[in-house]
Amino acid sequence: MSSRQSISEEVDALKAFLKKLDDEANDGAIVVVEGLRDERALRSLGFSGTLFLLCQGKGINHLLTVSPSFKKAIILTDLDRKGGILAARVVQTLQSKNIKVDLFFRKELKSIMRGKIRSIEDLKKFSDYF
Numbered sequence: 816m817s818s819r820q821s822i823s824e825e826v827d828a829l830k831a832f833l834k835k836l837d838d839e840a841n842d843g844a845i846v847v848v849e850g851l852r853d854e855r856a857l858r859s860l861g862f863s864g865t866l867f868l869l870c871q872g873k874g875i876n877h878l879l880t881v882s883p884s885f886k887k888a889i890i891l892t893d894l895d896r897k898g899g900i901l902a903a904r905v906v907q908t909l910q911s912k913n914i915k916v917d918l919f920f921r922k923e924l925k926s927i928m929r930g931k932i933r934s935i936e937d938l939k940k941f942s943d944y945f
Contacts, residue, residue, distance in 0.1 A: 826944040828927045833860055836889070836920055840864020843886035844917065847878065847905060849893060852936035859942040869901070875908050887915035893934040894925050 840846055841864060848854060850870040857866065865885070867878055869892070882888045890905055892898035906916045924935075932938065 822944075825927065825931075826941060829860070829938075829941055830945070832920070832923055832927055833857075833862055836891075837862055837864055839887075839889060839917075839920075844889050845882055845885040845887075846889045846891055846920075848891050848935055849898065849901065850936075853891075853893075853934070856936045856939040856942075859939050860945050869905070875905055878905070879908065879912055879914075882909060882914050883912075887917050889917045889920050891921055891924070891935060894921070894928070895933045898934070 836846065840862075845865050845867050846857075846862075847867045847869060848857065850868055854866050854868055867881060867888075869875065869878065878888070888905075888909055890902045892902040892905070902918065902921060906918065909916050932940070
């Protein structure tokens with residue numbers, strides 16, 4: 816497989832991923848990311864749904880007050896070890912209050928990117944394809 820083909824396949828998979836993420840957000844989910852650069856990267860790819868930025872001073876406690884008005888919280892923290900630890904903490908906290916959480920998209924993105932990105936903000940590398 817040539818490098819061009821693999822980029823094309825990644826971009827197609829990423830476009831499908833973002834459409835599903837947008838559809839979920841439009842259906843009442845909130846997408847939880849770490850910070851402003853993650854938000855900018857997702858917006859640069861056309862994501863228009865509701866985002867919650869964990870590291871903008873409000874944190875998990877504020878998420879607890881906001882998330883009950885959404886169908887579920889989609890956790891999309893960075894794909895590195897630190898992001899995994901943060902995701903686990905968020906999941907545990909939200910589930911303790913019976914708030915539905917979704918880790919599918921984090922796992923799916925990890926699978927699509929196969930280690931090529933470590934953080935959500937790295938997605939901005941693909942904005943030229945969108």
